[in-house]
Amino acid sequence: MTSAPIRLWDFHGGIHPEQNKRQSTQEPSAQARMPATLTLPLHQHIGAAAEPIVEVGETVLKGQKIASANGYVSAPVHAPTSGKIVAIGDYPIPHPSGLSALSIVIETDGRDEWVRYAAKQDYTETNPSHLRNIIREAGVVGLGGAGFPAFIKLNPGSQKKIKTLIINGVECEPYITCDDMLMREDPQSILEGIRIMRHALQAERCVIAIEDNKPEAYESICKAARGVEGVNVALVPTRYPQGSEKQLVKVITGKEVPSNGLALDVGVVCHNVSTAAAIYRAIHLGQPLISRMVTVTGKGVKRPRNLEVLFGTPMDELLAQCDVEADQIERLIMGGPMMGFALHDTNLPVIKTTNCIIAATRNELGVERPVMPCIRCGACADVCPVKLLPQQLYWYSRAKELDKVQEYDLFDCIECGCCSYVCPSNIPLVQFYRFAKGAIWTQEQEQKKAAQARQRHEFHQMRIEREKQEREARRAKKKAARPSAAAPKAPPADGAKIAEKRRDEAISQRDSAAAARKAEIQAALARVQAKKRAPQKTAEAPDKTEEKTAPATTAERAAATQKSAITKKDNATSTHDDDQPVQ
Amino acid sequence: MLNAILALSALALTFGLLLGFAAIRFKVEGDPLVDQIDAQLPQTQCGQCGFPGCRPYAEAIANEEAEINQCPPGGEATIHALADLLDREPLPLNPENGVEAAKTVAVIDEQTCIGCTLCIQACPVDAILGAAKQMHTIIESACTGCELCLPPCPVDCIEMVEIKEDILTWKWPYPEPATIEQPTDNRQGATA
Numbered sequence: 202m203t204s205a206p207i208r209l210w211d212f213h214g215g216i217h218p219e220q221n222k223r224q225s226t227q228e229p230s231a232q233a234r235m236p237a238t239l240t241l242p243l244h245q246h247i248g249a250a251a252e253p254i255v256e257v258g259e260t261v262l263k264g265q266k267i268a269s270a271n272g273y274v275s276a277p278v279h280a281p282t283s284g285k286i287v288a289i290g291d292y293p294i295p296h297p298s299g300l301s302a303l304s305i306v307i308e309t310d311g312r313d314e315w316v317r318y319a320a321k322q323d324y325t326e327t328n329p330s331h332l333r334n335i336i337r338e339a340g341v342v343g344l345g346g347a348g349f350p351a352f353i354k355l356n357p358g359s360q361k362k363i364k365t366l367i368i369n370g371v372e373c374e375p376y377i378t379c380d381d382m383l384m385r386e387d388p389q390s391i392l393e394g395i396r397i398m399r400h401a402l403q404a405e406r407c408v409i410a411i412e413d414n415k416p417e418a419y420e421s422i423c424k425a426a427r428g429v430e431g432v433n434v435a436l437v438p439t440r441y442p443q444g445s446e447k448q449l450v451k452v453i454t455g456k457e458v459p460s461n462g463l464a465l466d467v468g469v470v471c472h473n474v475s476t477a478a479a480i481y482r483a484i485h486l487g488q489p490l491i492s493r494m495v496t497v498t499g500k501g502v503k504r505p506r507n508l509e510v511l512f513g514t515p516m517d518e519l520l521a522q523c524d525v526e527a528d529q530i531e532r533l534i535m536g537g538p539m540m541g542f543a544l545h546d547t548n549l550p551v552i553k554t555t556n557c558i559i560a561a562t563r564n565e566l567g568v569e570r571p572v573m574p575c576i577r578c579g580a581c582a583d584v585c586p587v588k589l590l591p592q593q594l595y596w597y598s599r600a601k602e603l604d605k606v607q608e609y610d611l612f613d614c615i616e617c618g619c620c621s622y623v624c625p626s627n628i629p630l631v632q633f634y635r636f637a638k639g640a641i642w643t644q645e646q647e648q649k650k651a652a653q654a655r656q657r658h659e660f661h662q663m664r665i666e667r668e669k670q671e672r673e674a675r676r677a678k679k680k681a682a683r684p685s686a687a688a689p690k691a692p693p694a695d696g697a698k699i700a701e702k703r704r705d706e707a708i709s710q711r712d713s714a715a716a717a718r719k720a721e722i723q724a725a726l727a728r729v730q731a732k733k734r735a736p737q738k739t740a741e742a743p744d745k746t747e748e749k750t751a752p753a754t755t756a757e758r759a760a761a762t763q764k765s766a767i768t769k770k771d772n773a774t775s776t777h778d779d780d781q782p783v784q
Numbered sequence: 785m786l787n788a789i790l791a792l793s794a795l796a797l798t799f800g801l802l803l804g805f806a807a808i809r810f811k812v813e814g815d816p817l818v819d820q821i822d823a824q825l826p827q828t829q830c831g832q833c834g835f836p837g838c839r840p841y842a843e844a845i846a847n848e849e850a851e852i853n854q855c856p857p858g859g860e861a862t863i864h865a866l867a868d869l870l871d872r873e874p875l876p877l878n879p880e881n882g883v884e885a886a887k888t889v890a891v892i893d894e895q896t897c898i899g900c901t902l903c904i905q906a907c908p909v910d911a912i913l914g915a916a917k918q919m920h921t922i923i924e925s926a927c928t929g930c931e932l933c934l935p936p937c938p939v940d941c942i943e944m945v946e947i948k949e950d951i952l953t954w955k956w957p958y959p960e961p962a963t964i965e966q967p968t969d970n971r972q973g974a975t976a
Contacts, residue, residue: 244951636956636957644861650928654828654909655838657909661909
């Protein structure tokens with residue numbers, strides 16, 4: 202560790218909500234109990250859902266891949282323990298919508314038997330692209346809460362030079378202590394993970410950022426980082442939302458990430474401390490991501506603490522292990538009180554992005570006060586860490602003026618909730634912004650679909666027009682060919698008569714074609730009706746069956762005659778096309 | 785006197801030529817207003833507005849032959865967009881044209897399909913795949929849910945299925961209106 206203290210910068214706004222972190226750090230972390238079944242949703246990350254590669258009834262080992270990544274921005278899912286696949290289907294997942302999604306259910310066998318992957322101690326001799334592949338195949342995603350596939354953020358591309366790698370140990374949201382506990386208990390894994398990441402990114406320096414409300418974690422990391430060249434540990438003053446990537450980049454480097462841009466654009470890559478530890482396990486131990494540290498806290502549990510939990514474990518098992526008082530819980534929240542969301546059920550599975558579960562009692566997270574009109578006090582703009590105008594965004598979102606709301610840079614909003622927190626009128630501002638973002642995305646998708654439909658419709662019309670022209674051209678050609686063929690046989694005076702005759706003939710032919718088609722349809726209809734009746738038929742008496750089959754046979758007969766009519770007609774048209782029999 | 789006439793004539797000629805040249809050089813092809821209106825329509829080509837497709841309806845609106853509230857698939861959003869574009873008052877959707885319904889796609893019961901191709905001819909966006917006496921199927925991503933394939937089907941094997949919401953298409957709802965009190969106009973009190 203380089204000893205010189207590094208310069209820190211400031212970011213706009215921010216708030217100081219009550220910490221509530223002490224409760225869950227009273228005792229060391231523990232292993233969560235192994236449940237009887239694990240439910241693993243295939244969409245635990247940002248990007249496309251993974252695709253199952255196992256079948257029901259199959260036996261799997263701990264760490265075995267059970268679903269593979271589907272596309273670039275995606276992550277595979279592994280079996281957290283050995284057992285049998287008992288179901289693959291839609292199960293409720295922890296999501297603000299309360300909807301279900303495709304999941305794999307494993308019945309655990311208690312043996313906890315590992316599948317062996319090759320461990321790589323000598324990662325420095327492996328090229329970065331190969332390292333990224335191992336990390337990708339290990340299903341490692343950002344464990345800070347967003348769940349973005351980690352290997353993508355380790356791939357700066359050949360054009361960009363990475364100056365600073367920031368390791369995020371800020372954990373600014375109240376209640377959450379899982380990163381804190383990890384830094385206290387296992388700093389070595391984090392440091393090893395950082396070495397691998399620096400090798401993959403070829404980053405010049407690395408800064409580990411920790412808020413000053415976690416002195417134990419800071420001590421622990423400093424001790425582990427002592428003597429490691431190019432790694433700084435920064436103790437940053439506690440303020441929410443410092444853990445947000447763009448704000449942390451500002452605090453550590455003084456650079457602002459451009460609107461619609463990435464930290465990569467200013468030569469910075471930011472990873473969470475837990476992600477670093479997961480990368481260490483993937484590379485050094487050959488273990489895919491199958492578990493994580495989860496903070497179980499809130500006044501609804503008597504023993505709030507951190508548990509190392511296998512993915513897929515039902516949350517009520519964790520609550521039970523922390524001595525839950527089920528009748529006291531009013532709301533169960535996944536994530537922090539600022540950016541988390543209320544869960545619809547207590548038996549939802551823990552997934553890769555579950556960093557905290559808050560079993561909140563009545564009024565624990567603030568008394569619900571009535572919403573009042575905006576008084577234009579401007580407190581929201583003072584605390585906005587992105588320097589937006591929350592008030593304007595509110596008016597336009599509320600009025601569903603989606604163009605206007607984008608003019609005020611809605612998509613730079615990080616949904617941190619500072620504006621809602623300070624609003625004296627208790628307006629659910631962030632909910633309006635989320636609604637507006639969703640509405641804009643829907644509108645964009647609809648416009649894309651409309652453009653596609655317009656294109657297809659235009660092509661459809663062009664095709665019909667072309668076919669019509671082709672038909673007309675053929676007719677004109679025929680017309681041109683006919684008089685020349687007829688000329689030697691018949692005097693020109695009879696031309697009109699011949700034309701009339703031919704027209705009659707054409708009309709009668711067309712009528713017969715239409716009749717044949719009608720007959721075909723009727724026959725088919727009868728066939729279908731007969732088929733629909735078939736199941737009833739078997740149930741009824743045999744003498745009735747004979748009666749019922751009668752129309753079917755008639756229909757078939759009709760179909761047969763009509764079929765021959767069509768063949769005849771086809772023959773007629775083909776001769777008609779080739780050369781002209783003139784009567 | 786003569787000078788003035790000459791000068792004015794020369795000016796008139798110059799500007800005339802300039803305008804004439806501009807009219808040819810910067811000629812706008814087609815009717816841009818129709819394009820703008822057409823861009824706001826959902827392109828289902830369903831004909832519920834009483835016109836054979838979205839573009840004919842857009843032309844009718846541009847010529848002030850049709851109201852802006854005749855598009856049920858577009859619903860309120862389209863009416864507001866058209867009202868903004870044309871600077872007209874937004875109207876409620878005309879119930880004669882239909883009601884705003886959930887988005888659907890057509891699904892062919894392949895067991896019942898007889899391969900008559902009638903639906904293929906009816907589909908305005910060529911979203912049905914099949915050939916004579918071959919089973920037909922619908923290209924779901926291209927289907928606009930216009931229901932035009934339903935009437936021609938002789939065996940009623942096409943069904944409209946509502947598009948189900950999943951976690952990828954789910955969006956945060958509009959915050960409960962009950963919790964938001966309308967701001968009262970207290971300026972009235974001040975002036976009174």
